[in-house]
Amino acid sequence: MRKEAALFGVLALAACGGSLSIRLPDGDDGGADSGGPSLPTPQPHAITPGCTPGGDGSYLTTPYPTLDAYCIVSLVNGTPTYGSGIVPYDLNTPLFSDYAVKRRAVYLPPGKTATYSANEIFEFPVGTVLIKSFGFPDDARKAAPIMKWIETRLIVRVEGGWKAYAYLWDDAQQVATYNPGGRALQVSWIDATGTKKEHGYLQPSQTQCQQCHEDSGTVTPIGPKARNLNRDFAYGDKTENQLARWTSAKILTGAPSDPTTAPKLAVWDDVAHFAVDQRARAYLEVNCAHCHDAVGSASTSGLFLWASETDPTRYGVCKEPLSAGGSVGARTWDVVPGDPDASILWFRMAATQPGIAMPQISRDVVDKEAVALIRDWITGLPKAPCNK
Amino acid sequence: MTSKNLLFALLLVLPSCSSSKSTTPATPADDGGTIPPVDAGADAATDPCAGATGPCKVFAAGAKESDIANAIATATTGSTFVFGAGLFAFTNTLTFTAKNVTVMGAGMEQTIFDFKGLVSGSSGTGVDVLDGSDGFTIKNLAVRDTFKNGIKVKGSTGVTFQGVKVSWTNPDAKTHGDYALYPVFCKKVLVENCDISGSSDAGIYVGQSQTIIVRNNVSHDNVAGIEIENSYDAEVYKNTAKNNTGGLLVFDLPGSGNQHDGHNVHVHDNIVDSNNTQNFNATGSTVAQVPAGTGTFVLGTRDVEIDHNTFTNNGTTPFSVVSYYVSSPSWTQSQDPLYHPVSKRVYFHDNTMTGNGKDADLTTQLGLLLSSGRSVYPHGNVPEVLVDGISDPNDVVPSAPAGNPTYVCLGNNGTVDFANLHFDQLKPDGSNFAQGLTFDATAYNCTLPALPAVTF
Numbered sequence: 001m002r003k004e005a006a007l008f009g010v011l012a013l014a015a016c017g018g019s020l021s022i023r024l025p026d027g028d029d030g031g032a033d034s035g036g037p038s039l040p041t042p043q044p045h046a047i048t049p050g051c052t053p054g055g056d057g058s059y060l061t062t063p064y065p066t067l068d069a070y071c072i073v074s075l076v077n078g079t080p081t082y083g084s085g086i087v088p089y090d091l092n093t094p095l096f097s098d099y100a101v102k103r104r105a106v107y108l109p110p111g112k113t114a115t116y117s118a119n120e121i122f123e124f125p126v127g128t129v130l131i132k133s134f135g136f137p138d139d140a141r142k143a144a145p146i147m148k149w150i151e152t153r154l155i156v157r158v159e160g161g162w163k164a165y166a167y168l169w170d171d172a173q174q175v176a177t178y179n180p181g182g183r184a185l186q187v188s189w190i191d192a193t194g195t196k197k198e199h200g201y202l203q204p205s206q207t208q209c210q211q212c213h214e215d216s217g218t219v220t221p222i223g224p225k226a227r228n229l230n231r232d233f234a235y236g237d238k239t240e241n242q243l244a245r246w247t248s249a250k251i252l253t254g255a256p257s258d259p260t261t262a263p264k265l266a267v268w269d270d271v272a273h274f275a276v277d278q279r280a281r282a283y284l285e286v287n288c289a290h291c292h293d294a295v296g297s298a299s300t301s302g303l304f305l306w307a308s309e310t311d312p313t314r315y316g317v318c319k320e321p322l323s324a325g326g327s328v329g330a331r332t333w334d335v336v337p338g339d340p341d342a343s344i345l346w347f348r349m350a351a352t353q354p355g356i357a358m359p360q361i362s363r364d365v366v367d368k369e370a371v372a373l374i375r376d377w378i379t380g381l382p383k384a385p386c387n388k
Numbered sequence: 389m390t391s392k393n394l395l396f397a398l399l400l401v402l403p404s405c406s407s408s409k410s411t412t413p414a415t416p417a418d419d420g421g422t423i424p425p426v427d428a429g430a431d432a433a434t435d436p437c438a439g440a441t442g443p444c445k446v447f448a449a450g451a452k453e454s455d456i457a458n459a460i461a462t463a464t465t466g467s468t469f470v471f472g473a474g475l476f477a478f479t480n481t482l483t484f485t486a487k488n489v490t491v492m493g494a495g496m497e498q499t500i501f502d503f504k505g506l507v508s509g510s511s512g513t514g515v516d517v518l519d520g521s522d523g524f525t526i527k528n529l530a531v532r533d534t535f536k537n538g539i540k541v542k543g544s545t546g547v548t549f550q551g552v553k554v555s556w557t558n559p560d561a562k563t564h565g566d567y568a569l570y571p572v573f574c575k576k577v578l579v580e581n582c583d584i585s586g587s588s589d590a591g592i593y594v595g596q597s598q599t600i601i602v603r604n605n606v607s608h609d610n611v612a613g614i615e616i617e618n619s620y621d622a623e624v625y626k627n628t629a630k631n632n633t634g635g636l637l638v639f640d641l642p643g644s645g646n647q648h649d650g651h652n653v654h655v656h657d658n659i660v661d662s663n664n665t666q667n668f669n670a671t672g673s674t675v676a677q678v679p680a681g682t683g684t685f686v687l688g689t690r691d692v693e694i695d696h697n698t699f700t701n702n703g704t705t706p707f708s709v710v711s712y713y714v715s716s717p718s719w720t721q722s723q724d725p726l727y728h729p730v731s732k733r734v735y736f737h738d739n740t741m742t743g744n745g746k747d748a749d750l751t752t753q754l755g756l757l758l759s760s761g762r763s764v765y766p767h768g769n770v771p772e773v774l775v776d777g778i779s780d781p782n783d784v785v786p787s788a789p790a791g792n793p794t795y796v797c798l799g800n801n802g803t804v805d806f807a808n809l810h811f812d813q814l815k816p817d818g819s820n821f822a823q824g825l826t827f828d829a830t831a832y833n834c835t836l837p838a839l840p841a842v843t844f
Contacts, residue, residue, distance in 0.1 A: 098509070179458075180457075180458050180461035180462045181453075181454050181455075181456075181457025181458035181459075181460070181461045182457060182461065182480055183454065183457075183480075184479045184480055184507040184509075184510075200507050200508055200509060201509070202480065202507055202508075202509035202510060204480075204509075205457055205460070205461040205480065205481075205483055206461040206462065207460065207461045207463075207483035207484060207485045207518070208461075208480070208481065208483040208511075208516075210483070210485050210518055211483065211511070211516070211518060214518060214519060218520070297518060297519060297542060299543075299573070300542065300572050300573050300595065300596050302643040313643070313723065313724075319643055320641075320642075320643060320673075320674070320716075321673065322595075322641055322643055328671045328673055329671065330670060330671050331671075332673075352508050353508070353512075353535065354506050354507065354508050354509070354510050354511065354512035354535040354536065355511070355512025355513070355534075355535035355536030355537075355565060355566070356512070356535075357508060357509075357512075360510075360511040360512065361509065361510070361511055362509045363508070363509055364507070364508040364509045387718035387719075388715070388716040388717065388718050388719065
């Protein structure tokens with residue numbers, strides 16, 4: 001069972017059975033790591049003293065050349081560490097990124113607040129930065145694995161919309177440099193079962209980010225919706241519901257005072273609390289619906305995968321693909337109830353060849369646990385033949 | 389509605405009798421872009437950015453992929469990217485989002501974008517142009533060996549492909565990508581002077597788009613040469629579609645997220661020749677059902693004019709007007725209330741048809757069925773013009789001639805045979821096919837208003 005680490009810090013990560021990694025042969029600059037783990041240099045402070053979060057503010061027009069200029073995040077003892085007032089968060093069901101460990105946080109300019117929405121992305125003020133760092137452990141069996149952070153992506157709220165910027169960490173884990181063109185990398189790590197993993201990891205290009213992060217051509221965040229944020233988080237002082245915390249931290253207004261009345265997305269791998277159908281639909285929403293909806297980059301597929309979609313045809317049941325081309329593996333229907341092997345949706349999630357694999361971007365390895373979940377879900381749908 | 393499931397069983401017990409696969413190389417299209425070829429960096433006297441009104445970047449062969457990728461990822465409105473002669477190999481998809489971007493090479497035989505090194509985690513597409521990238525132009529270069537699509541453009545207004553070549557080098561055609569040129573959900577689409585070959589789906593595929601010109605292209609050795617799907621206001625002319633499985637296809641499919649009701653498609657002055665390549669689409673998709681030897685069909689589309697084309701040596705059927713039920717006999721309207729499965733108001737006139745229908749593809753259900761009528765066909769061959777005989781009682785066409793409820797008009801196509809296949813009366817096992825055929829085209833002797841030229 002895989003579980004993206006829900007907590008903040010290496011020990012907590014290990015306790016969650018997080019999948020971790022190290023050694024990052026660099027694809028382009030001949031800077032391939034020669035082998036052993038490179039320990040990050042311990043730093044006394046997360047952020048350079050005297051540096052104000054947001055830097056000089058010019059990031060609203062031009063991304064800073066290096067991540068440190070934002071004064072919002074740095075690596076301390078191998079852990080993303082944030083400046084004051086920056087709130088880390090986690091999601092009920094995250095996007096799968098080749099088993100990378102992810103750390104998320106949000107920065108809002110001082111005195112500014114986001115406005116709650118029950119169903120949509122919150123309305124964030126100009127200057128907001130969503131911060132997400134991606135890394136792998138050297139050995140996920142360790143209680144405190146050594147993390148190798150690959151990249152930190154920022155989604156910045158500017159006048160009139162959002163911008164996406166990606167920063168690539170150096171081998172020494174000291175400096176993250178703006179890298180808009182993306183890069184094809186290789187990662188090597190040991191998973192929780194002791195199996196050595198070596199696979200590709202594509203840092204997407206800045207424009208490629210938009211393939212997922214877009215609605216009708218404009219950049220849009222995916223994660224920070226009420227239903228995906230509505231969960232507990234272990235903050236430094238106490239464990240607390242994130243919507244409540246955002247409200248008390250005065251970065252969110254309008255949220256229900258009782259979080260149990262807010263929407264809540266299923267936790268895709270929480271077998272104890274959610275049914276297979278809820279977990280599968282949640283996984284499909286988070287991993288697919290940002291493209292597979294009426295305004296996403298896969299709108300022309302007619303396959304719409306929000307968990308709230310109630311029309312079975314729209315979420316694939318006995319639906320023929322419109323223009324999937326040769327990617328369907330001699331299958332005819334997106335989802336054949338009761339028959340995962342005949343279902344294109346399952347087939348493409350289990351594939352790795354570019355052009356067949358879904359999701360399309362930045363997935364080199366199969367999310368085995370999720371493929372098993374989708375298999376269970378399709379198997380459990382009332383068996384019925386699809387007719388042409 | 390009829391079902392042909394039993395025909396499929398019949399197919400399984402018959403030996404494979406493939407129709408001839410042509411290997412004749414196609415004539416390359418003229419490299420007719422409006423910008424003269426440049427050899428970036430080779431001649432200081434020539435400014436490769438001449439004519440560019442915005443930021444312009446020049447890349448010579450050997451340029452680092454990371455430099456190209458960074459430039460493209462940060463492109464601003466009106467940017468021009470000029471690539472010199474030579475090979476440019478990429479490990480990731482080139483993704484564009486800015487408006488009024490131009491990507492140009494030194495000619496389709498000179499500048500080659502090679503994508504066989506695309507990594508997993510790229511989309512598998514070579515050039516990917518995302519929603520809202522209005523005014524995108526790509527010209528005078530070749531795209532080679534993508535896993536999936538050659539060049540995809542989605543949701544953009546003003547899209548131009550000029551003098552682009554797309555091909556695959558693997559001799560095993562089943563490994564080839566899907567669509568070579570793939571504008572979808574776009575407006576004001578121009579595809580001209582392109583040379584497209586080897587797609588395992590459609591070479592030139594215009595889907596869910598409006599206001600479209602496709603002209604002076606050669607599309608050959610694909611499963612489908614040119615497809616106009618779920619689109620309207622399209623003019624397709626002076627193209628050559630040859631040696632594909634199906635040549636030039638006009639159709640609508642149900643379940644479209646964005647656009648139904650394809651109409652106003654004008655197909656004229658094209659050459660549709662020898663589209664007899666065995667279908668190499670190894671999937672369960674709709675295009676995999678197209679029999680080799682298919683010239684042109686209109687499926688589920690209304691207001692289509694097809695004139696002054698030349699159809700030669702298409703072995704199964706050069707031209708047919710059919711409904712979606714031909715490929716999906718059990719489809720029901722409740723599956724997509726907005727979709728119209730029956731083609732209506734199709735005007736087929738002044739076409740030249742020779743040497744067609746002589747070698748039906750017996751590896752497909754439809755080819756087998758058509759071949760089974762050979763004993764009763766007027767001249768032994770599959771008639772040049774076919775209609776499936778299916779009409780929709782809930783979708784009556786006003787003013788349709790008696791005996792011609794879908795208003796298909798035929799005129800001045802020389803001496804050609806006609807058959808109504810009467811699929812509306814076909815038994816599931818197809819056993820009454822030959823008895824149901826009618827060959828009298830009198831009810832189809834009519835005219836429809838000419839479609840206006842497409843301009844933008």
